[in-house]
Amino acid sequence: MNAPDHLPATPVTGTASPGAGAPPGRGEDAGQVSAVRAALPRAVGGGLAVIVLGCLPLLALTIPGVLPGYTYEPGTLQLLGLCWLTAALALTYHLLLGVVGLLSFGHALYFAAGVYGLAVVLERTDIPLLPAAAVVLAGGVLLAGVIGAISLRVTGISFAMVTLAFAQAGNVLVRRDPADLTGGEEGIALATGGVPDAFVGVVNTRNLYWVALAVLVVTYLVALWIERSRAGHMAAAVRENETRVRIIGGRPYVVKLVVFVLAATLATMVGTAYLLLQSGASPAVSTADFTLTILVMVVLGGVGSRWGAVVGAVLYTVLDQRLGEFAGSEAVAGLPAVLRVPLSEPMFLLGTCFILVVMFLPGGIAGAASRAVDRVRRRGPRGPGGQGSAGPGERPVAEAVPS
Template sequence: MWPSWPWCFSSGRTDCSATGGSEVAKVSRRTGTERTWLLTGGLLGLLFAFPVLSPSVYYVSLLTSAALYGVLAMSYDLLMGYTGILSFGHALFFGVGAYGAGILMRDAGFDFFSAMAVVLALSAVLAAVIGLLSLRVKGVYFAMVTMAFAEFFHILVEKLYHITGGSDGFTRIPTPVWLGGTVQKYYVALVFAIAMYLLARRLVSSPVGSVWLAIRENETRAAMLGYDTFSYKLAVMVISGMMAALTGGLYAVVVNFAHPGFISVSTTINLLLMVVIGGVGTLSGGFIGALIVQPLGRILSSYFRAWLLVFGVVYVLIVLFFPAGILGSVRMWRLRRRRPPGAPRGPEAGPAVPTASPAGPGGAPMTPAAPRATPGAGPAAGDGGAGGP
């Protein structure tokens, strides 16, 4: 029960502050949760009503593209934001998904779901092979190896003109009947984005996500605690690659087109920008970044001849005012607001490295304790890895 504060002070009790503070904290958390659910519900309602509210189907198609690129950016955030793996070849899986789905559906007569199943299997094998070959090195060397793989497949797609259409792109990808109109494509992309977000959130909230965060913060320490860091990094590479390929397949069917640019390093750099703008290690930050990079670029190019210059100014302003990304900076601001008066302004938490747990059979450590998040560097796994939609 919440104590009567006047009675506490008048009676000279010393435990009122602790008891009342605990109750206040519970009420504050409950209020924050309710507010989050209200905001989430309102945002989802607005998104589902957008085709009705939009003045033109053009904006509906823009948001469809942004939703799919948001999923792609989120899959990249699993690599970079949660495991600390900087790859310059992530767009390779997006392109493999797009070309794979297109070739299977147009030339091999596969239906949409069968083509997606094959694309998913192929991307898993490809990601595993690339991971086994490239994860032996770290840092900039890993980035260079992944970039080499991406460039190899980029050149291969352009050379196999009779299969892929070369630099002209792969056209006339059939669209399923149930995906015929712009509005239908929007709703399918929206549901797909929500499903992928929930899946990614579940992953980063699991014990596996805790180890990913530990690898990001201190891989050597995680290995000394008994975790096979190579296997965990290979797993995140395969999962993110499958997610990117699935997104690429759906994107190709939505736009009825696949292009060698899908595999290029510049596409991966755009993903990097989306993640950095939205907030590294936040999952939903990728959607915010995609919402800025994708539609804003097209809209600015319609009104300004020097739209790239305007785009650059927007990037600079975001970096200046949101140094941890938009979502990351908002989280830091909320943490500062919640800090009690007189509390130190140092880091609120330590590095995200699991503490040693009781040893299991054979002396191997058991499931790690949930790591604590470093402010601005991404959420702890127990936080769900998401700052809301």
């Protein structure tokens, strides 16, 4: 493959790299202090947002056309819970693609391991929910460790293909169901024996909503922690230039494997919560198409941006649901076939939208947002910003992945 070209990648959300932006001569401490000072309001804002989202089940809010009903209704909470879990899953993919620059076509495998793993353990044993989830997570670590160790021996497109192949094997296993565990094409329903009553039934959707929100917060914080840690900086260095990391004595393989296993394990955790929320497992979550939709979400949001991944996933999930409703509406049914057929296929509209974003909106939503912010800021002293200026956050995807 060709060497990466163009500009060096800039993470979208300015991470608190020590010394960055510090006045010369004042050293690292000053940089860290200013970074902390900048991070504090953001942390407060994030906390407030989580509190507001946490209160939604207690409020009677709605957004006509976006939400199916009021926020205390189970249907709405179900959709929002699905949004948070999808966002969490997109964040785990962000760790791969955005942080360490790995293009994987097999991420669904680890999510499906969580969904099916927990479903099978709950169905076949008497282990209660939490220990069962712990067992499944341990299994997830093992699975990701073994497959990651093998797949990461190759890079670029070959890596993508190996991950695709392993995930495909998982998909075949789930659908063929040789050991009579996964229910084949039908999938399996959640066995509620070991699950606390608070998480069972439509009346308790609220509790599942909070679980989903908690999973998203935990995933976000872990992603944040990974990116800020030494391993995260190493990962960014590997993404930029693997050879250089090797020359200065770093071990790209280990860095990539650590991030890969972490991302996969988090995906497994999200999968366990998904089983509870959906109260069942279906083979669709193990397909290559499912991985591709996660990829689509991350790219829509903007590769390299944490909040971009969250926004992309929420937008995608809502659009997917609402476009489905729209497709069945009378307004569409009355259209001539040329318009009706495409409009009645949500995936067609999402796919087209995705193509347009890739072609005309480099950096996705996050990139567009940071360009808009730049333009506003620059309007003061220098007039409208020049065209093609690479503002922070504008990262063509090609640079995220060493090919």
